[in-house]
Amino acid sequence: MKLSANEEYGMRCLVRIAYNAQGLTIPEMSQAEGVSPAYAAKILRVLRKGGFVKAARGKEGGYTLARPAENIVIGEVMDALGGKLFESDFCDSHSGQHAICTRSVDCSVRSLWRAVQVSVDQVLSKTTLRDLMQNEEEMNSFVRMIPGPNGLRVM
Amino acid sequence: MKLSANEEYGMRCLVRIAYNAQGLTIPEMSQAEGVSPAYAAKILRVLRKGGFVKAARGKEGGYTLARPAENIVIGEVMDALGGKLFESDFCDSHSGQHAICTRSVDCSVRSLWRAVQVSVDQVLSKTTLRDLMQNEEEMNSFVRMIPGPNGLRVM
DNA sequence: AGCAATCTTGACTAAAAAGTACGGATTAGC
DNA sequence: GCTAATCCGTACTTTTTAGTCAAGATTGCT
Ligand code: FES
Ligand code: FES
Numbered sequence: 001m002k003l004s005a006n007e008e009y010g011m012r013c014l015v016r017i018a019y020n021a022q023g024l025t026i027p028e029m030s031q032a033e034g035v036s037p038a039y040a041a042k043i044l045r046v047l048r049k050g051g052f053v054k055a056a057r058g059k060e061g062g063y064t065l066a067r068p069a070e071n072i073v074i075g076e077v078m079d080a081l082g083g084k085l086f087e088s089d090f091c092d093s094h095s096g097q098h099a100i101c102t103r104s105v106d107c108s109v110r111s112l113w114r115a116v117q118v119s120v121d122q123v124l125s126k127t128t129l130r131d132l133m134q135n136e137e138e139m140n141s142f143v144r145m146i147p148g149p150n151g152l153r154v155m
Numbered sequence: 156m157k158l159s160a161n162e163e164y165g166m167r168c169l170v171r172i173a174y175n176a177q178g179l180t181i182p183e184m185s186q187a188e189g190v191s192p193a194y195a196a197k198i199l200r201v202l203r204k205g206g207f208v209k210a211a212r213g214k215e216g217g218y219t220l221a222r223p224a225e226n227i228v229i230g231e232v233m234d235a236l237g238g239k240l241f242e243s244d245f246c247d248s249h250s251g252q253h254a255i256c257t258r259s260v261d262c263s264v265r266s267l268w269r270a271v272q273v274s275v276d277q278v279l280s281k282t283t284l285r286d287l288m289q290n291e292e293e294m295n296s297f298v299r300m301i302p303g304p305n306g307l308r309v310m
Numbered sequence: 311a312g313c314a315a316t317c318t319t320g321a322c323t324a325a326a327a328a329g330t331a332c333g334g335a336t337t338a339g340c
Numbered sequence: 341g342c343t344a345a346t347c348c349g350t351a352c353t354t355t356t357t358a359g360t361c362a363a364g365a366t367t368g369c370t
Contacts, residue, residue, distance in 0.1 A: 001237050011264055015255050038360050058367020061316045082156050096189030100170050108287045108294035109166055115298040119274045132263045139263035143270040193330050213337020216346045
């Protein structure tokens with residue numbers, strides 16, 4: 001259960017763009033993130049296809065947010081970058097004689113995966129790009145208020 | 156953010172062993188899970204090295220739990236099978252000029268990853284192998300009581 | 311129009327993860 | 341002590357993911 005390279009770089013690129021209203025070019029992003037221009041381009045492509053950033057070509061071109069940061073939900077970004085942990089068709093694929101995964105209709109392991117997915121979504125669906133445009137301490141306070149009165153004890 | 160093959164098969168193998176107090180052999184596991192014996196062996200090795208199961212060699216051999224199911228915390232099993240999503244040294248490795256990931260001491264993205272990790276741990280650290288030895292409905296009820304009064308709305 | 315800065319795309323290569331193969335070691339039963 | 345059933349470890353192959361390359365297309369400037 002790892003963050004993929006796409007997810008890791010993608011999120012950072014998106015935050016950088018959010019901070020640069022005038023636009024960021026591939027060479028600039030490459031420099032900032034310390035990856036090759038070609039790789040930066042590949043990552044930005046995913047973000048563009050996901051509809052989170054838009055690109056302007058030609059001189060004076062570059063990437064900007066496709067919509068205001070507060071309308072960009074991190075859960076959707078993460079889906080575009082790396083997909084869900086557990087999708088409803090997850091259990092359709094595994095073979096073997098299902099004695100625990102009984103006939104795919106009664107399986108406690110599936111229930112566990114679903115619970116983990118829900119738990120992750122609780123954080124990601126409530127966080128927008130705007131929330132990430134603040135310092136770490138502020139972000140920690142924000143996150144402590146998820147999901148309910150109890151919140152997450154992050155620190 | 157995907158479950159690795161190790162995590163997926165590893166958890167299922169462990170549950171199967173939990174259900175078979177008399178022990179399960181590699182060929183049996185292979186059959187049950189529909190994977191090659193060699194692959195079943197590889198997965199079981201990880202579980203053994205993690206200290207969750209023990210193996211008996213020779214005729215009449217096979218795998219059994221190393222300790223009672225209620226003492227096996229799923230969070231620890233998942234760590235052994237696939238590692239943490241976010242470890243404290245995660246941010247030491249990424250290069251580039253840190254203007255958002257400012258000098259690695261102030262980064263809202265890191266805070267997000269940490270929050271996701273905490274959220275996952277809230278589920279996994281409270282679940283034991285014993286909890287998985289019940290049907291899906293019972294497991295759902297159990298999981299609804301995590302982490303606090305609010306619980307997870309799984310269904 | 312011509313040029314330079316920029317994004318776009320698909321194909322390629324490298325690295326990591328998933329899955330296989332095989333020779334070796336241990337144990338129970340005879 | 342022999343044999344069959346079992347686990348053990350390493351090295352190999354395949355598949356997936358990560359990362360690179362090169363040729364093309366768009367735009368602003370002069
Ligand atoms: S049915 Fe998918 S893990 Fe059991
Ligand atoms: S310091 Fe690691 S994501 Fe920012």
